[in-house]
Structure formats: structure tokens, C-alpha cells
Amino acid sequence: MTVPSVAQTPRGLFRLLARLPIWLYRAQLGWLLGNRFLMLTHVGRKSGMQRRTVVEVVRYNAVTNTYFIVSGFGEKSDWFRNICKTPEVTVHVDRRHLACVAKRISQDEAVREFKDYALRHPAAVRVLSRVLGYPWNETEASYQELARLLPVVALQLRTASE
Helix, strand or coil, X not given: CCCCCCCCCCCHHHHHHHHHHHHHHHCCCHHHHCCCEEEEEEECCCCCCEEEEEEEEEEXXXXXXXXXXXXXXXXXXXXXHHHHHCCEEEEEECCEXXXXXXXXXXXXXXXXXXXXXXXXXXXXXXXXXXXXXXXXXXXXXXXXXHHHHCCEXXXXXXXXXX
């Protein structure tokens, strides 16, 4: 299966709409989004200033206290490039604020995350693949291609020694 290049980052009105959830978190209303979304506070790689973005939680592992998220706009996404440079981030989810370390997981692990997500949220996969322009046919090749194009990031709680 041939997947087009990564979707373009939002511009104009779509960018404004995509950033509205940040205002919910700033107004202490992030809990309205539940555990399905989180706000990621990270450091700008050029400016050194705090930046924020809201992303969907692909999966939460309660045993390891790890959130898994995907860069839907690929490696060119600003937040992804920022956390590659400075992986120490703050995660705001529900009413909690957690100090975490961001780490890109391997492509094989990413394939497993995509498969698991597709089983739990089949309608969301169809809608997101259509909106972002990724053909979706549930084949192994499509999972491999998504894992190649879309980085999956693990956000793990920082320990006192980090």
C-alpha cells in the first residue's frame, strides 16, 4: 500500500480549532476531555520558551505509568521536534500534572500500538485516516507504513533520580 507523505500541519481556521483544547486546560477545564486527551507542555527547541499542545492518548499503561501519543503530522510536527531536543515534559491529563520523559518507541512497538488502537477505536481510525489523508485498509502493510510515517511517543513518569 502506498501512503502519501505526512499530512500538512493545520493552518488558518483549522489551526485555531485544533488549539481550542489548550484554552480548556488553561481555564482548568481539561477534565472535560477526560483521559482520552492530554496537554503536553514542552520547551521550544529554538526559543527555549514553554509550548503547549493537546494530543490524543493512544493508550495509557497504568502498570508503568506511561502515556502513548502519536505525532499525527509526522516528524515535522513542532511539538515532536521540540521533545526530541528536550525530552523532559509536563503532562496535564484530567486534573493531574505529571513530570514525564518523552521517548520515541521503536517501529515494531509502534505497529503494536496502532493495531491495539484500531481494535479499541475502529471508528476513530477511519475518521482520522480520512481527515489526515492516510489510506486505511487494516493490512500489515498499512500498519507498517503508519508506524514508519507517524512517530509514537511514550511519556513516562520521571523518577526522583532523573
